[in-house]
Amino acid sequence: MEKRITTPLTLEQVRGLHCGDSVLISGVIYTARDAAHKRLCELAAQGKELPFDVKDSVIYFVGPAPAKGDQVIGSAGPTTSYRMDAYSPTMIALGQRGMIGKGKRSPEVVAAMKEHGAVYFGAIGGAGAYLSRCIKKAEIVAYEDLGAEAVRRLEVEDLPAFVIIDSEGNNLYENGRKEYLASLK
Amino acid sequence: MREINAQDVTAAVKRLCMEANSYLPADVKGRICDACQKEPWALARNILGIIRENYEIAEEKYVPICQDTGVACVFLEVGQDVHISGDLNAAIHEGVRQGYEEGCLRKSVVRDPLDRVNTRDNTPAMIYYDIVPGDKLKITVAPKGFGSENMSQIKMLKPSDGLEGVKAYILKVVEEAGPNPCPPIVVGVGIGGTFDKAAYLAKKALMRSTDVRNADPFYAALEDELLEKINALGIGPQGVGGQTTALAVNIEQMATHIAGLPVAVNINCHVTRHQSMEL
DSSP states (O other), X not given: OOEEEESSOOHHHHHTXXXXXXXXXXXXXXXXXXXXXXXXXXXXXXXXXXXXXXTTOEEEOOOOOOOOTTOSSSOOOOOBGGGGTTXXXXXXXXXXXXXXXXXXXXXXXXXXXXXXXXXXXXXXXTOHHXXXXXXXXXXXXXXXXXXXXSEEEEEEEEEEEEEEEOTTOOBHHHHHHHHHHHHTO | OEEEEHHHHHHHHHHHHHHHHHOOOHHHHHHHHHHHHHOOSHHHHHHHHHHHHHHHHHHHHTOOSSSOOOEEEEEEEEETTEEEEXXXXXXXXXXXXXXXHHTTOOOOOBSSTTTOOBOSSOOSOEEEEEXXXXXXXXXXXXXXXXXXXXXXEEEEEOGGGHHHHHHHXXXXXXXXXXXXXXXSEEEEEEEEEOHHHHHHHHHHHTTSOTTSOOSSHHHHHHHHHHHHHHHXXXXXXXXXXXSOXXXXXXEEEEEEOTTOEEEEEEEEOSOOOOEEXXX
């Protein structure tokens, strides 16, 4: 059974999410890949204001394809998250609560998630056409020069994902595999 | 000598770029459908169901299966009795430029690996030529996403590492990749040749239908054995656990030096895209 969650994502909501939960995400989320993260963290280091409110935000690691015809946005599945590992601890310390991506994260990211209370969701990599249908509105809020990598504000409805790493550091990539292999014995 | 106009190459490449990004080959679709039936792990089965629905949407709406519409890898088998009138390389790049623009495909190429400025038209293409007998020109376009490309590896094994060393290395690469390359994956393996030839063979292996086994029975059996071993790892679709880690293992092999045993593993995600056309 999926859990429905709506952004902004509070610490209380985060604490109620556990590794392996299937979720449907609705509300406003922001997109950023490595190039945008680099700029966001540079702004933060200079003590400047970021182009969106990071507190309780969810960032989707995605560089969408251009919209075609009457589409709101083109195909928009997750990119591999480890390229954001250098930046996510800074963003989490600033108040980011959720990340949507795919693939492994570094111990430093997990430590920041545990310290500040954040969750890492996995969306289905390679399912860009399917996922783009959950995006109801999209607008660029910063770094238009980065093209696909610009920061976008998205309004999403029931975007399917699952909790890969929860705020206690439990990891579905480790646990799910162990449980599956144990089920064969 | 048969004349082929470079403009016809541009038109073909353009069309292939667009079609390859929206239409998953029938053999890959078949393997995903099979996996949906056979996958015993519930979350894994749900994910495979969405992956199937995703390629159906892409095909119906003629939109990209994945937002990473890749760098365009263009393979040409040029008949030695063909003469191209016009600049063939330029014609291929132009086809990519037109296809990625008109197809609303993502432009994912930077002009230099270190200054990282986007070329904004997805050129240049990565071009691979093969000269073959005959008077035809076969063009294959394979958009290559980098989530999986980044998980690929190459190693110069020692001859004493032998078959067991080759198997262990391939399994190690898949294990290290884990959830990152968007499993279920297709594993392209190149064994032999030189450092660069092994990598080329691995990429070429990904162009072969997953329903066609290696022509050499020894390597065909090795493909089957490795597929079974990879799927026993338990990584599963998207790395959440499950039986379906790989859809196929394709191996290409060739002669090598007495002192060497190069092995390259090129990983593709479940969006194993390629379309071909013969002029």
